[in-house]
Amino acid sequence: MNTAGEAVIRVKDLVKNYGGRRILDGISLDIYEGETLVVMGGSGCGKSTFLRHLIGSLRPDSGEVWMFGKNIAEASEEAMEGIRKKFGMLFQSGALFDSMTVGENVALPLREHAKLDESIVRIIVKMKLELVGLRGFENLMPSQLSGGMKKRVGLARAIVMDPKIVFYDEPTAGLDPVMTGVVDKLTMDLTKKLQITSVVVTHDMNSVFRIADRIVMLHQGRIVEIGTPAQIRNSKNPLIQQFITGEAEGPISFVQTSDNYLDHLTTETA
Amino acid sequence: MFLETLGKSTLEFFRQMQAMGSLLVRTVYWAVAGPFKQKPVSRRGFFAQTVFSGLHSLAIVFFVDFFIGVVLAMQSAYQLEQMGATMYVAALVGVSMTREIGPVLTSLVIAGRVGAAITAELSTMKVTEQIEALETISLDPVRYLVVPRFLALLIMLPCLVILGDVIGIFGGYVVGVTQLGLSSGLYIDTTLEFLTVKDILTGLLKSAVFSVIITMIACHEGLSTEGGAEGVGRATTKSVVSSFILIILADALLTSFFYFAKT
Ligand SMILES: Nc1ncnc2c1ncn2[C@@H]1O[C@H](COP(=O)(O)OP(=O)(O)OP(=O)(O)O)[C@@H](O)[C@H]1O
Ligand SMILES: [Mg+2]
Numbered sequence: 001m002n003t004a005g006e007a008v009i010r011v012k013d014l015v016k017n018y019g020g021r022r023i024l025d026g027i028s029l030d031i032y033e034g035e036t037l038v039v040m041g042g043s044g045c046g047k048s049t050f051l052r053h054l055i056g057s058l059r060p061d062s063g064e065v066w067m068f069g070k071n072i073a074e075a076s077e078e079a080m081e082g083i084r085k086k087f088g089m090l091f092q093s094g095a096l097f098d099s100m101t102v103g104e105n106v107a108l109p110l111r112e113h114a115k116l117d118e119s120i121v122r123i124i125v126k127m128k129l130e131l132v133g134l135r136g137f138e139n140l141m142p143s144q145l146s147g148g149m150k151k152r153v154g155l156a157r158a159i160v161m162d163p164k165i166v167f168y169d170e171p172t173a174g175l176d177p178v179m180t181g182v183v184d185k186l187t188m189d190l191t192k193k194l195q196i197t198s199v200v201v202t203h204d205m206n207s208v209f210r211i212a213d214r215i216v217m218l219h220q221g222r223i224v225e226i227g228t229p230a231q232i233r234n235s236k237n238p239l240i241q242q243f244i245t246g247e248a249e250g251p252i253s254f255v256q257t258s259d260n261y262l263d264h265l266t267t268e269t270a
Numbered sequence: 271m272f273l274e275t276l277g278k279s280t281l282e283f284f285r286q287m288q289a290m291g292s293l294l295v296r297t298v299y300w301a302v303a304g305p306f307k308q309k310p311v312s313r314r315g316f317f318a319q320t321v322f323s324g325l326h327s328l329a330i331v332f333f334v335d336f337f338i339g340v341v342l343a344m345q346s347a348y349q350l351e352q353m354g355a356t357m358y359v360a361a362l363v364g365v366s367m368t369r370e371i372g373p374v375l376t377s378l379v380i381a382g383r384v385g386a387a388i389t390a391e392l393s394t395m396k397v398t399e400q401i402e403a404l405e406t407i408s409l410d411p412v413r414y415l416v417v418p419r420f421l422a423l424l425i426m427l428p429c430l431v432i433l434g435d436v437i438g439i440f441g442g443y444v445v446g447v448t449q450l451g452l453s454s455g456l457y458i459d460t461t462l463e464f465l466t467v468k469d470i471l472t473g474l475l476k477s478a479v480f481s482v483i484i485t486m487i488a489c490h491e492g493l494s495t496e497g498g499a500e501g502v503g504r505a506t507t508k509s510v511v512s513s514f515i516l517i518i519l520a521d522a523l524l525t526s527f528f529y530f531a532k533t
Contacts, residue, residue, distance in 0.1 A: 057402050081408045089406045095399035099391075109407040161407075 008033045008165060008197055014053055014063035016046070023049050025221030026063070036191050036198040038208050040243060041218035047201040048092055050218070051167050054199065055089050056080060067165075085113055088158030092169040092201075094150035096142040096157075102129070103138030106157045113161065128156040133182055148175045155183065159190065166190065168200040172207050184210050205244060209233070217243065286512075289494070290486045293412070297420050297486075300413040315418035323384040323419075324426030328433070334379050335434035338371055339363060339441025347450050356450050360457045361464035363442030368465060372435040373473045374521050377480035380427060381513035385488040388419055389509035392492025393502045401493065416489045420482075427481035428474045435473065476524055483516045 009031040016024040023046040031037050041047050052058040053065055056072040065072050067083055075083065096105050106125045110116060116124075129135045132152035142150060151171060158166055168187070172180040184207050190196040191211075202208060208215060209229050216226040217240055224239055225232065232240060242250030304310050346362045392415060395401050401411050439461060446452040491509040495501045 052402075055406055057405055084406060084408045087406075089403070091399045091403055093399050095403035097400055097403070098394070098398075108409075112407065112409060 006033050007031065008068060009054060009199075010064075010066040011054070012064045012066070014050075014065065015061050016049060016053065016058065017061055018049075022221055024053070024060075027218075027221075027223055028063075029216060029223065029226070031197060031199060033197055034191065034195045035213040036187065036200060036211050038212040038215045039199065039201045039218060040203070040208060040215060042243075043203075045218050046221055047218060048169055051089070051169055051199065051201060055087065055167060056083075085161060086163055087165040087167065088161065088163040089167045090151070090154045090158045090169060090171055092173075094142075094147075094154035096145075096150055096153055098142055100142075101138060102134070102140050102142065102145070102153050105142070105153060106160050109157065109161050124160065125156075128160050129153075131159070131186060132156045133179070148179060151175065152179070152183070155186070162194075163196065165197040165199065168198065168202070170201055170203065172202060172204050180204065180207060187211050205246070286490075290490050293416070293490050293493075294482065294486050296412045297416050297489075300410065300417050301421060304413060304417070309413060311417050311421065312414060315414070316422055319418050319422035320426055322387070323380070323423050324429060327380060327383055327426075327430060330379055330383065331376055331430050331434045332437050334375060335367075335372060335438040336441040338375055339367060339438035339443075340445050342366060342371065342438070343442035343445035344449070347445070357452060357456060357460055359442065359446055359450060360452070360460035363446075364439055364461040364465045365469055367438040367442070368435045368469045368473045370473075370521075370525070372438055373431050373476040373480065374517065376431045376434045377427065377477060377484065377517050378514060380423070380430065380481075381484045381517060382510055384423060385484045385513050386506050386510050388485065388488035389492040389506045390502060392489060393495035393505040396493060396495045397498055397501055411493060416485070416493075419489065420485045423481040423485050424478060427484075428477045431473060431477040432470075435470070472528055476521065479520055479524065480517050483520060484513050487513050487516065 007030040009029075011027055011029045011031075014024050014027040015022070027050065039047050039050065049058065053060055054067070056065070056067075056075075059073055068086065070079060070083060072080065072083065096102075097108070100108070103122075103125050106128055107121050110121050110124060125138065126135055129137065132155050134149065134152055134156065137145070137149070137153075142153070145153065151174065155168070155171060158168075166187075171183050171187070175183060187198055187200065188211055191198050191213075198211075200207075200211065212229050214226065214228060215232045217224040217232070219239055225235055225237055227235070233244065235241065239251045300309075301311065342363050343359050347356055347359050350356050350358055350362070392401075395415075404411050404414060443454075443457050443461075446457045447454050488509050491505045491512070495505040
C-alpha cells in the first residue's frame, strides 16, 4: 500500500455535462504518489471523460484538477508543457499516428522534447518496445498491426519519456490472457521499481485485483465507493458485487423493464 | 421561418469565418515565431506536403489547363472570326488565362485534390484520438500539422498556376497554329505583346489568397470533426464545397478590386 505518499493529483468536485446530460457529477479524489489507482465502472459511465480531465484535454464545467501542485485549468501553456512531459497517456484506441512507423511513433516525444543523439533515441525506442514485447517491429506501419499490438505500441510511447504518472485507458482490452499478464506486470514493475503513479481504467476484474492499490468505482457520474482491493471485494454494496461477479441482473441495469420496452418499440420516435 | 433559417446560416457562416480567422492567426504565428522558440516547422512534414500538393498535382493541373486553353482559343476564335480579328485570339487566351482562368481553375482543382486530402487526413486523426495524443505530448496540432500544409500550398499553388498558365497558353497556341492558320511566330509575338507583368502578378496574388482559403478551410474542417467515419465524410465534403464557394467569392472581390483600382 502506498497511500502514504503525497497527492500528485487532486480532483475537486469535478462536473462535466455533454449536451445537457451530466456525465461527471461532482467527483473529488486524491491520487497519491507511487500508487496504482484503478477506475472501474460500466461502459459509457464517463471513465475516459474523467481521464481526459486529468490530462487537461477537456476543461471541467466546474471543479478543479490539480497536478503536481498546479491547477491545470489555469496553467499557462508553458507550465502545461512542463506538466505534460511528466505524464504519459495510453489512449483507449492506441491513437498511433498513422503516417509514422511504430519506431517513429514511439520516438516522437523524445525527438520533440529531449535533445538526444539519434543513436540514443533509437536505443531507447528499442528498450521501450522490448518492454511491451514488440522489439523488431519498429519499421511496421500502424495499419499493419493488430488492435492489441497497437495498444502496446501506444503504451511504449506513453512511457518513452520516463513519466512520473501514466494514465491507461483500458490497457488490456483486446489482449490475450498472456499479454494481459505481461502488461499488468509492466504496470506493476513501473509502479514498484520506478515509483510511477498509475491511473488505470479497466474492465478486466483479474487485472483489477492484480494491480490495484486502490480501486474507485464510478456510477452515474459519481464515486460509489473507493478503497483497497480487499475492501472492495468485501463491499456490501450490491452495485460493486454485481460488477465483480458480472451478473446481468442487479442495480446496474441494462435491460429495460418489459412494459417500458414495449412502449418504446411501438411509439414512433424520430 | 425562411428568415430564421437564413439568419441562422448567416450566423453560422460568420462563426466559421471567425474560427478560420483565428486559425490563420495561430498558423502565421507558428510559421513566423516558431523558429525563434526552438520549435521550427517540421522540415520533413513540409517536404512531404510540398511533394504531395505540388509535384503530384502536376498531371491533373496540366491536363485541365491545357484543354481549357484549347477551349478558350476555339471559343474566342468563333467570336473574333466574325470581326476578322482572329489574330487577337492569342491576346485573349494569354490575358484571361493568366489573370483569371488559370488561377481560379487550378485552385479549384487543388481544392478538390489537396484540400479534400488534408481534411480527410486531419479529421481521421481527430476521430481516432491522434490529435489529442499530439496535444498530450505538447505538440500543437497547428504548428505540427497545419503550418507545413499551409506553407507548402502557399508556395506550390502559385507555382502550379504559373505552369498551368503556360500550358493553357500552349493549348491556345496549338489551336491557333493548327486550326486558325496563324503563324507560330505571330501567335507568340501577339501573346507577349498583350501580356503584362501585372497580369501575371495579379494571377499570382489571387492564387496565394486561394491557397490560404484552401488550407484554412481544410484544416479547420478536419480539426473540428466529430463523430467517427461518417463525420470524416461529412467534413471532407463540406471542406471542398466551402472552398469552391469561397474561392469564387474571393475571385469576384479581387477581380472587381483590381478593375476599379485601375480606373
Ligand atoms: N464528445 C462528446 N459529445 C457528447 N457526448 C459525449 C462525448 N464524449 C463522450 N460522451 C458521452 O459521455 C459518456 C461517457 O463517455 P466515456 O467515453 O467517458 O465513457 P467510458 O466510461 O470511457 O466508456 P467505455 O468503457 O465504453 O470506454 C457517454 O455516455 C458518451 O455518450
Ligand atoms: Mg472509455
